Amino acid sequence: MAKRIIPCLDVKDGRVVKGIKFVDLKEAGDPVELARYYDQSGADELVFLDITASFEGRETMLEVVRRTAREVFIPFIVGGGIASIDQIRNILKAGADKISLNTPAVENPAIVKEAAQVFGSQCIVVAIDACWNEKMQDWEVYTHGGRNAVGLSAVDWAVRVESLGAGEILLTSMDADGGQDGFDIPLTRAISEKVNIPVIASGGAGTMEHFSEVLKEGKADAALAASVFHYRQLLVKDVKKYLSEQGLEVRES
Amino acid sequence: MIAIVDYGMGNVTSVKNGFAYVGFDSVLTDDLDVLRRSRAIVLPGVGAFGSAIQELARKGLVDFLRERERQGTIILGICLGLQLMFERSEEDPGIDGLKFFSGDVVRFPPNMKVPQIGWNRVNFRDEPLFRGIPQGTHFYFANSYFASGSRNEHLMAWGNYGVDFAAAVRKGNVFGLQFHPEKSGEMGLKLLLNFGRMVQDADHTGN
Numbered sequence: 225m226a227k228r229i230i231p232c233l234d235v236k237d238g239r240v241v242k243g244i245k246f247v248d249l250k251e252a253g254d255p256v257e258l259a260r261y262y263d264q265s266g267a268d269e270l271v272f273l274d275i276t277a278s279f280e281g282r283e284t285m286l287e288v289v290r291r292t293a294r295e296v297f298i299p300f301i302v303g304g305g306i307a308s309i310d311q312i313r314n315i316l317k318a319g320a321d322k323i324s325l326n327t328p329a330v331e332n333p334a335i336v337k338e339a340a341q342v343f344g345s346q347c348i349v350v351a352i353d354a355c356w357n358e359k360m361q362d363w364e365v366y367t368h369g370g371r372n373a374v375g376l377s378a379v380d381w382a383v384r385v386e387s388l389g390a391g392e393i394l395l396t397s398m399d400a401d402g403g404q405d406g407f408d409i410p411l412t413r414a415i416s417e418k419v420n421i422p423v424i425a426s427g428g429a430g431t432m433e434h435f436s437e438v439l440k441e442g443k444a445d446a447a448l449a450a451s452v453f454h455y456r457q458l459l460v461k462d463v464k465k466y467l468s469e470q471g472l473e474v475r476e477s
Numbered sequence: 478m479i480a481i482v483d484y485g486m487g488n489v490t491s492v493k494n495g496f497a498y499v500g501f502d503s504v505l506t507d508d509l510d511v512l513r514r515s516r517a518i519v520l521p522g523v524g525a526f527g528s529a530i531q532e533l534a535r536k537g538l539v540d541f542l543r544e545r546e547r548q549g550t551i552i553l554g555i556c557l558g559l560q561l562m563f564e565r566s567e568e569d570p571g572i573d574g575l576k577f578f579s580g581d582v583v584r585f586p587p588n589m590k591v592p593q594i595g596w597n598r599v600n601f602r603d604e605p606l607f608r609g610i611p612q613g614t615h616f617y618f619a620n621s622y623f624a625s626g627s628r629n630e631h632l633m634a635w636g637n638y639g640v641d642f643a644a645a646v647r648k649g650n651v652f653g654l655q656f657h658p659e660k661s662g663e664m665g666l667k668l669l670l671n672f673g674r675m676v677q678d679a680d681h682t683g684n
Contacts, residue, residue: 226598294497298660321488321619346619420591445590475596
């Protein structure tokens with residue numbers, strides 16, 4: 225099984241909000257153009273994180289999903305603001321392969337179970353934002369985009385979502401996120417060793433070595449990054465070539 | 478014309494999009510008349526074996542697909558669609574599959590992460606569907622179960638995930654793919670193109 229490299233696109237009101245001015249595309253802020261670019265550059269999968277708040281914005285996101293599905297033929301995950309079975313159905317129907325649930329899963333774990341029963345585990349990703357808590361001596365789960373600590377151990381929560389039927393975990397280390405100093409290896413490893421579903425590691429990517437570390441020592445199945453790819457500090461295909469040289473199986477493209 | 482069976486299971490839009498991208502029209506339908514007039518039937522699907530069979534049965538599609546199989550219509554099962562073509566599945570014991578292939582659908586061993594999600598290597602026989610595709614190409618999989626015990630002569634392609642498993646099967650005009658060609662990048666599209674051409678050729682010879 226190949227290790228996956230996954231660029232993440234933040235989308236607001238149908239436009240990509242990060243890194244657009246560094247990518248010389250015909251229409252720079254168009255998520256579909258960017259998705260095509262990443263597909264061609266060897267990305268194994270994509271994540272669209274919808275950071276829109278309004279209802280109109282959500283409709284716009286559905287249109288982005290429809291257009292992407294017509295032009296991009298690698299899997300993609302849509303996350304952000306999904307809280308109901310109907311919403312999940314609409315996004316999958318529009319052509320997304322998987323959806324990710326974050327805050328709603330913590331607030332109402334039953335939705336994970338129901339979604340997995342209705343649509344199958346393989347399309348239900350639970351996103352976990354975790355931060356080290358010195359008092360707990362454990363990683364703590366945060367919701368609402370990292371604003372609210374919920375007093376839950378991230379490792380315990382990961383085990384729980386697996387038992388609820390999640391097919392994958394998208395694990396973001398808030399300690400590492402934005403720093404470009406490397407992924408959170410202890411956190412990723414702790415969760416990867418505890419669950420029997422794939423773990424996508426996120427937060428902290430800065431160099432090619434960081435990807436290799438989290439996939440080897442962190443035991444992640446996939447690694448996600450945003451800024452390093454958007455600002456072209458690294459190209460997806462170079463990262464994959466490097467990983468291959470490090471003895472990891474990657475998809476040739 | 479290629480008809481994609483729309484029975485409420487999973488991302489069928491992407492299969493249609495994939496065919497469109499390589500230049501083939503297809504229609505999403507559960508209408509038996511439309512399906513009967515089609516040169517090829519694609520049976521996609523994600524989700525559970527039992528509920529898929531029940532949904533197909535409710536729409537009269539179990540008997541219909543068996544009839545088409547006997548008539549020699551080109552049928553392509555994708556992912557769960559492949560599994561439905563076997564005798565039964567560990568996922569929902571006691572529910573009969575379409576039985577186009579002998580063998581059972583079983584779960585991956587417990588030492589593996591299940592579902593198998595991601596890109597896995599596929600090797601294959603010299604088959605028209607894989608024309609122009611290099612041996613060992615990675616295809617995208619998303620499955621917890623796999624077909625086991627199919628007869629050797631029906632095995633078209635195989636992969637390994639803790640165990641060797643059938644990545645693609647063929648019996649005459651019936652094809653099954655465990656991976657998602659519509660999500661497997663350039664090589665997946667190549668496979669859809671090969672399939673589309675095969676249907677076209679069958680059209681021209683009047684089959």
